[in-house]
Amino acid sequence: MPQILQNVSLTNRNTFGVEAYAQWFCEINNEVDLKELYTSSLFHNQKLLVLGGGSNLLFTKNFEGLVIHLNNKSIRYNIDGDDVFVSAGAGKNWNELVTFCVDHEFAGMENLSLIPGSVGASPVQNIGAYGVELMDIFHSCRAFEIETGNIHEFDNAACHFSYRNSIFKQKLKGKFIITEVTFKLSKNFYPKLDYGEIKKELKIRGLLNPSIVNVSEVVSHIRINKLPDPATIGNAGSFFKNPVIGVEKFGHIKSVFPDIIYYIVDNDHFKLAAGWLIEQCGWKGKVIGNTGTWKNQALVLVNHGKATGAEIFNLSSEIINSVQKRFEIVLEREVHII
Ligand code: FAD
């Protein structure tokens, strides 16, 4: 039976660095550990929280229940013609996996370099950055069903991926613990350079035919310049999703705010840059007590030191209110509020 600890600090286990305690805490090394934990009454009688790297959640209070942290970090791969199938344990650090694949010249993940967090959380919100989403390279995952203790396998279609969304945030929220993810990568490298900033930086570096390593390095460089490093300033990346709105509403907003930053999703939908909306409301770089928004990216809420989760949450509510007042758009939090 894996050890269950009581009253464990989570302050170093969330990238906001806010103080919170877990009533119970258990570290899991493999699926056998999970099956054993399943036989304990705590597993069934307590609220459960699967905690990866804590880089997409905000603790607003202590967690009264059992926190489960997966520690399985294995990587296996299998080459089939031009395809490379890489399987990684849920506890593996995401960027360590990306680095492994980049070093082996397995193409597909390089645009997702330097995203914090664990492999196990990556399908939950279908992580994405710089023109690539997890769903583009996701093959399947293994997941432990909390109610029955059985292992299920989900293929790409079964996960119902969309922008920052999956079945694990919707119908199956809180019902499965993802234990391993398999990615379909390629031995052939077709760089995805649509994102303007990548092209610009490659040009500065004189890289006309970039390698996988070049793209990974350029993405990392852009991210380091734009986003605060949680090791020095607490944050969870984008606090809100970029809102997707219908064509009619978009037409109205564009006529009032012609400079609005947007992307075409399809014939009927437009995605707005939430960072721009928040900046227009005067929040960019603002310091409010122990909290604020990041000076280079208004979409990122930060902990300037000793902020509580509740303070950060209250700031997010104020931002939602002011954006709604000015643009009649309700921002949705991307970060999981605990
Ligand atoms: P956690 O925060 O620990 O958990 C997040 C959610 O997933 C929780 O609901 C948790 O219960 C659930 N969960 C975790 N592990 C499992 C599991 N094994 N099984 C089932 N459920 C699980 N995200 C992007 O998409 N793109 C970015 O560019 C990006 N940039 C970021 C930059 C910074 C500086 C930071 C701090 C965050 C950024 N993020 C980004 C957000 C974050 O890195 C991702 O959401 C990441 O996947 C979270 O992983 P985690 O292990 O920290 O998850």
Ligand code: EPU
């Ligand atoms: N912008 C502003 N003001 C700001 C911030 C942004 O005007 O304060 C403008 C930028 O100038 C740019 C546009 O908004 O024209 C978009 O900004 P950026 O390229 O920084 O990307 P984003 O839409 O803010 C999204 C993801 C990030 C991801 C980047 C790169 C969401 C919610 N966020 O941010 O993901 O890294 O694109 O692909 O989709 C995360 O999810 O935590 C995250 C960091």
